[in-house]
Amino acid sequence: MLEVEGLNVWRGATHVLKDVSFTVAAGELAALIGANGAGKSTTLLTLSGLLRARSGSARFGTLDLTHAKPERIVKAGLIHCPEGRQIFQSLTVAENLAMGAYVRGGRIAPETMAEIHTLFPILKEREGVAAGTLSGGEQMMLAMARALIASPKLLLLDEPSLGLAPKAVETIFDVIEALKKRGIPILLIEQNAAMALDIADRAYVMEQGRIALSGTGRELAGNDRVRQFYLGAT
């Protein structure tokens, strides 16, 4: 489904991603964990076509992500829910959702909308208000809903739980699990390594721009190094 091979990415003068290789198979939830500045967001931005690799390849099905335009990548179903939510604050909740359907003409099928409203009832209530007035948790739900409306064939989630209250984090993880049950492949970046490894089929640890470890979620959760540095075990 997603195959990344020997990816090297520079940002300015910094060599950020170094020979990064990993895969996400169909129907799989993969977690990518790592310290601040390891290069996780850079990886996702490269997959979305917003950053260009100097060398290496990234294929999504038959699409070459290292050369395709971002809009082509979105059309192919690779949907990126970015770090820091990045909802459109001055647009209404409904308009934000319409932006999720942008590549398909901006129209949202009634059954898709109903589904979104079941997952996130709050968004129905707030339909007409400017998204900037939503709380942090609500904005995250809007960002997730906007990504889902794009009907992802692979969903990239960049730290969806960042800065949220425990209750909101739970809601977000419930939604992620629901999506996993539906068979939507997900690449999840999380600071909250324990929760991420718990639900992940496959996991990667990134350190200073390299994939340092990989395995199933359970394997990595049991790995001493991971326990020491990412799960806070003593």
Next chain:
Amino acid sequence: MTQYLFQQLVNGLALGSLYALVAIGFSMIYGIVRLINFAHGDLVMIGAFTSLAMVVGGVPWPLILLFVLVVGAMAGVTIGAVIFRPLLGAPQVTGFIATLAVSIVIQNSALMILTGQPRNFLFPAVMRERVTFGTVQASVTDLLIIGLTLVLIAGLFFVVYRTRLGVAMRATAENLTAARLMGVAVHRTILAAFAIGSALAATAGLLWGGKFGQIDPLLGFVPGLKAFVACVIGGVGSIGGAMLGGYILGLAEVLFVGLLPQEFSGYRDSFVFGLLIVILLLKPSGLFVRHVEERA
């Protein structure tokens, strides 16, 4: 007195309409590329001379209007594609200077081709007449300017607030990266904003010629400057604010000249900029901007 006041009001609204048409495009372009486009006023000149060429060629008026919209849009897209696109992400000063350069190139090319000689620009005779409402009169040209501007602004608001392109334009203006992640081809969206804003400015040029009766290659300077002032008054980057700023400016200017003794009328522009300073002191973000948008 009522006739005099009414006439001033209509005159002020017509002038304000012209400022509003120019200011809206200025504001749209600023909103999406965060650059003050010094060449925006020159599209008024381009619109005026395009119209004149077609008047001379005997093209019917409704077609002239359509054609000016198209020429304005194409000129705007050209400026956007040649100047702004390569500079996207460059420091603001660079963009600033580039637009100043474009303006100077346009003005001087026009001077070379057209010479500095002002030319007469006449609307058809019917439009130069006056209509009477009870005890008051107004010029048909002014009424036409006011009416046509309202139609164009209504159309613009429809596009910006009711269509997919409009939503994408506002999304791109607020957060370029997020818009790209939604699959918006942002370069095309930016050029669309240039096209729409520039078409409105060129139409203002057609109407400007009709209202003042004379055009010359440097005529874009004043409307460009006034549009900038109108935007600052209304809040830079806000379309509604630019529109209201334009009307306020036009009315204030005309009333200043009309209501004060004759000897003050030469200070018209000092008054305009004095007003700008006062408004900036009282409300630095502009009159109609509710909050300063936080940019992620």
